[in-house]
Amino acid sequence: xxxxxxxxxxxxxxxxxxxxxxxxxxxxxxxxxxxxxxxxxxxxxxxxxxxxxxxxxxxxxxxxxxxxxxxxxxxxxxxxxxxxxxxxxxxxxxxxxxxxxxxxxxxxxxxxxxxxxxxxxxxxxxxxxxxxxxxxxxxxxxxxxxxxxxxxxxxxxxxxxxxxxxxxxxxxxxxxxxxxxxxxxxxxxxxxxxxxxxxxxxxxxxxxxxxxxxxxxxxxxxxxxxxxxxxxxxxxxxxxxxxxxxxxxxxxxxxxxxxxxxxxxxxxxxxxxxxxxxxxxxxxxxxxxxxxxxxxxxxxxxxxxxxxxxxxxxxxxxxxxxxxxxxxxxxxxxxxxxxxxxxxxxxxxxxxxxxxxxxxxxxxxxxxxxxxxxxxxxxxxxxxxxxxxxxxxxxxxxxxxxxxxxxxxxxxxxxxxxxxxxxxx
Ligand SMILES: [Zn+2]
Numbered sequence: 001x002x003x004x005x006x007x008x009x010x011x012x013x014x015x016x017x018x019x020x021x022x023x024x025x026x027x028x029x030x031x032x033x034x035x036x037x038x039x040x041x042x043x044x045x046x047x048x049x050x051x052x053x054x055x056x057x058x059x060x061x062x063x064x065x066x067x068x069x070x071x072x073x074x075x076x077x078x079x080x081x082x083x084x085x086x087x088x089x090x091x092x093x094x095x096x097x098x099x100x101x102x103x104x105x106x107x108x109x110x111x112x113x114x115x116x117x118x119x120x121x122x123x124x125x126x127x128x129x130x131x132x133x134x135x136x137x138x139x140x141x142x143x144x145x146x147x148x149x150x151x152x153x154x155x156x157x158x159x160x161x162x163x164x165x166x167x168x169x170x171x172x173x174x175x176x177x178x179x180x181x182x183x184x185x186x187x188x189x190x191x192x193x194x195x196x197x198x199x200x201x202x203x204x205x206x207x208x209x210x211x212x213x214x215x216x217x218x219x220x221x222x223x224x225x226x227x228x229x230x231x232x233x234x235x236x237x238x239x240x241x242x243x244x245x246x247x248x249x250x251x252x253x254x255x256x257x258x259x260x261x262x263x264x265x266x267x268x269x270x271x272x273x274x275x276x277x278x279x280x281x282x283x284x285x286x287x288x289x290x291x292x293x294x295x296x297x298x299x300x301x302x303x304x305x306x307x308x309x310x311x312x313x314x315x316x317x318x319x320x321x322x323x324x325x326x327x328x329x330x331x332x333x334x335x336x337x338x339x340x341x342x343x344x345x346x347x348x349x350x351x352x353x354x355x356x357x358x359x360x361x362x363x364x365x366x367x368x369x370x371x372x373x374x375x376x377x378x379x380x381x382x383x384x385x386x387x388x389x390x391x392x393x394x395x396x397x398x399x400x401x402x403x404x405x406x407x408x409x410x411x412x413x414x415x416x417x418x419x420x421x422x423x424x425x
Contacts, residue, residue: 018086025084025093031062032069064094071097075109078117092120092128099132102151104143112139145256176259297321300337303377308355308363309344310373320345324357335360 038049072080155173189203319339352368
C-alpha cells in the first residue's frame with residue numbers, strides 16, 4: 001500500500017515538472033508573440049517591447065529567451081515541440097540551441113535536432129551537455145578551426161560581486177592560454193618558499209591579483225620567473241599521417257592545430273606532446289625544447305637511478321641528463337634521455353665510443369676495441385591488467401612498461417619545426 005502511494009506520488013511530481021515545462025514554453029512563445037506583434041504597430045515603440053516585458057516579469061533581460069524562441073522556431077522544430085509537450089525543459093532547450101550555433105553545415109541540422117530532442121528527454125542536463133559536445137565534434141570534425149575562430153571572437157573577462165566583501169572573476173578565452181596561466185600560477189605559488197603560511201590556493205589567488213595589478217611584495221619571489229607549460233595529446237595516427245585529428249589539451253577539449261603551433265612557437269614555453277595509441281592510452285611523452293622539465297627529468301631519474309655507463313654507480317642526482325641522440329636531432333623525450341656522470345658524458349663524446357638507446361632505458365654501448373655492452377635498469381614493479389590479460393603490449397606507459405619495442409619509423413624525431421607535419425597541416 002505504501003509502495004503504491006509512493007509510486008503514484010512520484011508520477012504526480014514528474015507530471016508537475018512537465019506542467020511547468022509546458023507553461024515555460026507557452027510563456028516564451030507568448031513573450032515572442034508580444035514583441036513580434038509590436039513590430040507591426042506604428043504608434044508603439046517596437047524597439048522597447050522587450051524592455052517592457054522585462055519590467056513586467058521582473059527579469060533583468062529577456063533577449064536571451066526571445067532569441068531562443070527564434071532559433072527553435074527556425075532551426076530546431078523537434079526540440080521546440082518537445083519543450084512545448086513538456087518532455088524537455090527550457091534549460092535543455094537552451095543547451096541544444098547553443099550547440100546548434102556551433103554547427104556550421106545547415107544540412108546537418110534536421111537530424112541533429114531530432115536526435116537531441118530524444119536524448120534530452122532521457123538524460124540529465126550534465127549528460128545532455130556531454131552528448132551535445134561529442135555530437136558537434138563528431139558531426140564536423142574538420143571544422144574545429146572555424147568553430148574556434150568564432151568562439152574566440154566571444155572572448156571576455158567578467159566580474160561579479162559576491163557575499164561578505166568578496167567577488168568573482170571569470171574569463172572566457174583560449175583553453176591553451178588558460179592552461180598556461182593555471183600552470184604558471186601553481187609554479188609561482190610553489191616557489192613562494194616553504195615557510196609561507198598561506199595555502200597553495202591562497203598563494204595562487206594572491207599572485208593572480210599581484211600579476212594583474214602590477215604589485216609585488218618584497219617578501220615574495222619575483223613573479224615573472226615561471227615558464228608557461230602546455231600539454232597537448234596527439235593521436236599516433238596523426239603522427240604517421242593516417243589521420244589529422246587535432247590535438248587535445250589535457251583536461252580540456254580539442255585544440256586547433258593553428259593554436260598549438262602558435263603556442264609552441266612562443267619563447268620559453270614548455271610544450272609537451274603526449275602521444276596516444278588507438279585506445280587513447282599514453283604511448284610517449286615528448287617535451288619540445290632543449291632542457292627536460294622537472295617531471296620528465298624525474299621520470300628518467302626513477303628509471304635510470306645511476307649513470308648509464310657499463311658498471312658505473314654514480315647516482316643520477318649528480319649526473320647530467322644527456323640526450324642519447326644529441327638535441328635537436330634527438331628529441332627531449334623519455335626514450336632519448338639518460339643519466340651520465342661527467343666523466344662518462346665526456347667518454348660518450350670521445351672518438352670510437354658509441355651508444356644507442358634501443359628501447360627506453362636500454363643503452364647499447366660499443367667501445368673502440370669492438371666490445372659491446374648492454375646497460376639496462378632493474379625492472380620497476382609491474383602489475384597485470386585484469387581487463388586485458390593478454391594485451392599489455394600496446395600500453396607503453398613510461399612507468400609501467402620499461403621494455404618496450406622501439407617506436408616506429410617517424411616517431412623518433414620531433415622538433416618544433418616538425419610540428420606542422422605532425423599535426424597534419
Ligand atoms: Zn659514469
